Amino acid sequence: MQDTYEFPAERGGPGEARAAGLRRLSRLTWRATQLSALTTVGIATLFARSAPGQTVGHNITAPAVRTSSAAPAPAASSSPTKAGAERRRARATASDGPLAARPTAQADATATATATASPTAPAKSATLAPPSTAPAPAPPPSSAPAPAPTVSSASHGGG
Amino acid sequence: MPAATMTIAARTFPALGTFATLLVTESGGLAPGCELLTAELAAMDAACSRFRTDSELWRVNHAQGHPVTVSGLFADALAVALTAAALTDGDVDPTCGQCLVRLGYDRDFTQARRQTGPLREPPAPAGGWRKVELDMRRQRVRVPAGILLDLGATAKALAADRAAAAIHTAVGGGVLVNLGGDIRVTGDPPEGGWRVGIADDADFDTSTASIEPRQVVTIRDGGLATSSPLGRTWRRDGAELHHIIDPSTGCPASSCWRTVSVAAASCVDANVASTAAILRGERAIGWLAELRLPARLVRYDGGTVTVAGWPAEPDQGRPA
Numbered sequence: 128m129q130d131t132y133e134f135p136a137e138r139g140g141p142g143e144a145r146a147a148g149l150r151r152l153s154r155l156t157w158r159a160t161q162l163s164a165l166t167t168v169g170i171a172t173l174f175a176r177s178a179p180g181q182t183v184g185h186n187i188t189a190p191a192v193r194t195s196s197a198a199p200a201p202a203a204s205s206s207p208t209k210a211g212a213e214r215r216r217a218r219a220t221a222s223d224g225p226l227a228a229r230p231t232a233q234a235d236a237t238a239t240a241t242a243t244a245s246p247t248a249p250a251k252s253a254t255l256a257p258p259s260t261a262p263a264p265a266p267p268p269s270s271a272p273a274p275a276p277t278v279s280s281a282s283h284g285g286g
Numbered sequence: 287m288p289a290a291t292m293t294i295a296a297r298t299f300p301a302l303g304t305f306a307t308l309l310v311t312e313s314g315g316l317a318p319g320c321e322l323l324t325a326e327l328a329a330m331d332a333a334c335s336r337f338r339t340d341s342e343l344w345r346v347n348h349a350q351g352h353p354v355t356v357s358g359l360f361a362d363a364l365a366v367a368l369t370a371a372a373l374t375d376g377d378v379d380p381t382c383g384q385c386l387v388r389l390g391y392d393r394d395f396t397q398a399r400r401q402t403g404p405l406r407e408p409p410a411p412a413g414g415w416r417k418v419e420l421d422m423r424r425q426r427v428r429v430p431a432g433i434l435l436d437l438g439a440t441a442k443a444l445a446a447d448r449a450a451a452a453i454h455t456a457v458g459g460g461v462l463v464n465l466g467g468d469i470r471v472t473g474d475p476p477e478g479g480w481r482v483g484i485a486d487d488a489d490f491d492t493s494t495a496s497i498e499p500r501q502v503v504t505i506r507d508g509g510l511a512t513s514s515p516l517g518r519t520w521r522r523d524g525a526e527l528h529h530i531i532d533p534s535t536g537c538p539a540s541s542c543w544r545t546v547s548v549a550a551a552s553c554v555d556a557n558v559a560s561t562a563a564i565l566r567g568e569r570a571i572g573w574l575a576e577l578r579l580p581a582r583l584v585r586y587d588g589g590t591v592t593v594a595g596w597p598a599e600p601d602q603g604r605p606a
Contacts, residue, residue, distance in 0.1 A: 254577060255373055255550055255555045255558060255559050255577050256552070256555055257550060257579050257594070258505070258507055258549050258550055258551055258580070259506070260505075260506045260507060261580040261594070261595035262503035262510070262595075262596060263479065263503060263504050263597060264597040265478075265504050266478065276481035276483035277296075277307050277462065277469065277480075277482055278484075278485050278499050279467045279469055279483070279484055279512040279547055
């Protein structure tokens with residue numbers, strides 16, 4: 128059994144030892160450069176993935192935005208009840224604040240519904256849209272043999 | 287075919303607890319159009335009926351908060367209902383199902399209205415539409431336990447929109463679909479437009495189950511819907527109840543309007559606006575005017591207000 132460890136005899140002179148040290152230093156520097164490059168690529172990839180998500184998130188809230196128009200304010204007066212006032216306060220609490228702060232579930236629904244709507248599905252708009260042409264008064268019955276009108280009412284189990 | 291020579295073929299049949307009417311300007315399109323309309327109504331009923339135990343809505347409502355995979359049609363219908371809630375600040379809320387159950391509307395309407403005893407539970411506010419999770423990409427829905435969806439406020443109007451589009455695509459020409467008063471027209475209208483009678487639900491004759499329109503207008507595109515607290519009523523413990531629910535209280539809405547008719551770009555939009563107008567009371571006049579939605583609103587005393595270009599009635603109309 129060997130009791131002591133004998134260092135191997137140094138081969139070559141001091142010049143060869145310095146050259147070996149420089150080679151090791153060069154390898155370390157190259158590996159550090161590689162590691163740095165990989166880290167940079169990784170961070171860039173992560174950033175690229177997260178950036179489009181933020182853009183979508185911004186668009187998601189758009190359908191809920193209701194733009195106010197220059198239409199005149201209602202002239203009719205109202206006499207709100209206490210319950211009505213409380214309801215309005217509750218709604219104000221629920222709907223005020225930044226749109227982005229709203230739960231994302233509904234936002235996802237609104238946004239993805241637009242993206243995947245079938246051809247026959249109605250277009251989802253950011254607001255309730257008026258018709259292209261407003262209803263017009265029907266001509267008097269005597270002017271032409273007009274067919275009986277179809278009726279809109281809620282009395283047959285409708286809205 | 288030139289508009290002047292168009293004839294209108296029509297058929298009416300019972301559907302969804304109400305009636306369905308199809309009018310087409312291509313007479314050969316009536317039979318295939320009725321087939322498409324029947325198929326659309328059957329699909330919507332299978333997806334969105336609150337009372338059928340084999341419907342998708344039943345599965346979603348009874349999943350105890352677990353996610354449920356649904357069809358594209360159901361996902362579309364729920365997306366429309368949630369969008370309606372967003373656009374009306376929650377006035378038209380699809381989570382009013384539990385409110386209706388507490389008010390006794392817990393089964394098919396013809397059966398529910400036979401029950402007249404006291405309610406078992408007091409009214410409670412709606413569950414809250416913001417709590418409903420819908421993933422359109424995966425077609426998955428999660429409704430928290432205790433919340434019941436009711437898509438009745440928008441599903442029928444959506445069916446009218448979808449059916450009219452499908453029929454027009456298949457047979458061409460002009461198409462009018464009327465589902466219990468929720469109307470959608472598409473394609474080239476007949477000469478002079480589609481004649482639509484606007485009824486006031488106070489005029490409903492229960493002995494003949496008919497109603498005479500107060501006004502006849504013509505429309506050329508889009509949708510038209512009428513909402514009324516008088517449209518679907520029942521009695522419990524001596525009190526008259528109706529189906530337009532105030533989500534904040536869970537009680538039938540108290541409104542100054544007995545009937546509201548609205549024209550819009552689609553039947554869904556018209557239906558959402560007319561229902562929300564009932565809930566908003568006097569504020570509805572300004573709201574509808576701001577949105578440029580032509581509308582006719584009838585007060586309980588019979589006074590009529592017209593908004594955003596709706597034709598006034600010569601004897602009693604007064605544009606707002």
